[in-house]
Amino acid sequence: MFDSLSQKAPQPGLEHDFGGSFARCFQPTNFRTTLQSYRERKSKSRPPASRPCIMVDVIRTIALTCLLSSICLGASNEKRPSYPSYDYEIARAHEIKPHRRTIPLKGVSPGFNQLRLTLTVSPMGDVVDAGAGGDREALKFWPQLQDEVRQWKFTPFEENGQAVTAEVEEYIDLVPPERLPMIHVAAPILRPTSKVAITLSRTGCFGSCPSYTVTVGTDGIVFAGGGYVVASGKHTDRVDANQLRNLAKRFVTADFYSMDSSYTASVTDNPAYTLSIVIDGHEKKVEDYVGSWVGMPAVITELENAVDTFAHTERWIDGSDGLVEALRGENFNFQSFEAQLMLKEAASRGSTETVRKLLKVGVPLEPLPAPKPDRPYVTSQLESVGWLNAASSHPEALQVLINAGASKNDQSDKDLALAGAARSGNVGTARALMDYGANPNADLSARAVTKGGGGIKTQRTGAGSVLIDAAESGNPEMVREILRYNPELEARDGQGRTAVFAAGEYRDGDKDGARVECLHLLAEAGADVNARDNEGNTPLHETFLTDVEEELLKLGADVNARNKDGETPIFTTVDDDAIPLFIEHGADLTIRNNKGETVMEAAKEKGPLREEAFRKAIQKLNQR
Template identity: 30%
Template sequence: MVERFRAAGFFSLADKYEATVTDSPTYEVSIKIGDAVKTVTDYIGQSVGMPATVTAIEVAIDRAAKVERWISGTDETMPMLRAANWDFRSRQAADVLACSATGAPGWLVSEMLAAGVPTNGTCDDHSAVENAAYAARAGAFKVLVEAGGAEGASQRSRNNFLISGIMWCEPDLVAAALTLKPDLEVSSEPDFIPPLGLALGACEARESDGRDKTIRILRLLIAAGIDLNRRFADGGTIAFNRSDAASVKALVAVGADINLRNTFGRTPLLSAKSEDAAIALIEAGADTTARSNSGQSVLDYARENQWSKVVQILERQP
């Protein structure tokens, strides 16, 4: 460890490396050699010139001290708390649980609850179940809900749990949130996107394949009572105006009707916003002979949008 400090030229470093952002942890690293003492304060320091060797020192110190036991928890955490005669039923324990919910695995939260830790603690003015939901800790959220941690939660909070699960693209969190009877008509703020649309967008951004978790969440929402083919004011559905192939494929996989017509006689294919989405619809069996009320054909629509691949597909059809 001393060699790491020497290699970093620790005594010649600035005293502080502080970025102008908020809500991140601060590290203070100190070393004393004889009468010489040096402390370096790191607040996202690498973004403002702090050498990477200082970060390496911090990581090495954390590993040596096994701080993971007190950050996200390990199999050593509970035995050490018991050995210290920690009062699992205290308010302090409840508050620790609330803070731990942002990073602790579900099994550790379950063990803490089994040891008698109350669920009514707070951390940063949020309850344990709120912190678990907003940090996308699906396992912790589920066991907290099962332990009654969401009893008394407002309807707004229950709605937010669902929205959080969808935005994090976490099917298990969504499933647990749905047991709390959120309002299925809720929409995200401030953009007012309903659950189905939110799932398509959020999961596409978070999934490498853009489909598996999307499909799981869509199925959960449908099973809870959301109508996949519900019509909007213009007669269209969630399948209309799609701009990407992944969302089309996900909707088809869960049973979306891709040949419904809106009040203008348009189908999802005649409202597609990209060539990829149009091709995905055609491959899924969309009606390529459909015409809008104004008489526009699918081929006309493809030519208007300069979708050469779609034009070729349609011109090859009998």
């Protein structure tokens, strides 16, 4: 049903080159991508599971004749090795430059053209195997790129201090050939005394793209932070005028004054960038809205990134080294509400050293009131979030805050931070929080829990119990740790789902067999594998992980349980591998849903691939 990555939207969380390293353009994870990612990984790292022969003793309709038989799906004799896997965010921190991530090629059409790469990287950091997924148009360019990708180098990936062979996720964006200037426009002469001002503006997007404007001029640097930055508002720093003129020379050399005034792609929800330079009163401005998709010369992106590098904007955006020193240089008030927001933002990004420095210069941990309406400031999603909750996904930053006594008397913050640590699967962090007083049996159903993904922080009703968050992490040790405290096994989230449902979810980077182990631990503790959510679904209705489906059936899941739409798991599954599995375990194909459809009739609405999956499953049964 889902061939490759055919969705025409940016890959979830991908740092697009059309925005440089500072454009963390996030699109909410869509189900299609999640399922495809799981399928690709399953096909590479895990052999087909061996399934026992089970007699199917259910009378079928005439249209499904010859289904009274047994089925046995044998395991493959060839077992491919399974390696630790790393997503693109981790992989890119290991890249040894240069890796081209946006590649112009003749024949590429304007628009979204992306290859999802799965690389096998040796302990020495060499690419020893490379595969690509994508739509047909993108995949036809893969042969031209394989040799280049195989030359990529990484610093070694390590497990327990040892370099290991790793499976790595990467992406390449394919773009049309560059649209170079047709008419040359002479740039102003750059003199040793020239007044120069270069401005870069980046807007927000449908996600967590940082929005800010930075101007580097011969009289200094001015940074104006908007959303999704650590240091919002106006901040300044000094500049070396001669070095700035050297940067301006790059604009002149790149023929920036001859470039088109706008490179705009027909796409929505992405950040827009504006780059301008003024040399002795002569201005040139270029607007870049996913410009690489329409042939914008790559040098413009290089200049955008050069401005960020020159101004060290990462200190204000991410809270990296140099932030506190720059704030001191502008006489910033560290005993202010804005300073507290900076501390939370830095903690939420895991900028541990900046957290230490902000505490050292006196940012107070007792909550301060927000500015009055007549005093403008940039609001933050973390305003109402506690110190510990903000840092819950980053063990080192969290420990610094605990050591400083943050939220010592705030039980709610401790409990919500524990939920965050459980969700991230970090057992050490969870233990540290429980030692600090967090309650593993806290009822979170009425509390606003802060969740993050791709840099976005959202608040929503809690999962109901820390156990649900632990199961969602997919880390058996995390589940085992929370089970030690005898939690309520059937606690439910806002959708009525229990920890068993959460154990059947999927995250890119899950270790093979980990979710099955989580499920087994929950069932062994007495959790109900046939629990119902608010729509009447059981965990077998909801999961699309084949190994989890198998384990649920072994544990007694009802293959013919009907939800409020009258549908059994074979109706709702999106895992084609589950169809023969469910049939072999007694799925009744004669059951009709509330629309009066059998599963075969309902399959027609889900497309030809679903129909084909049923046809093959039935054909195999008829041949036995």
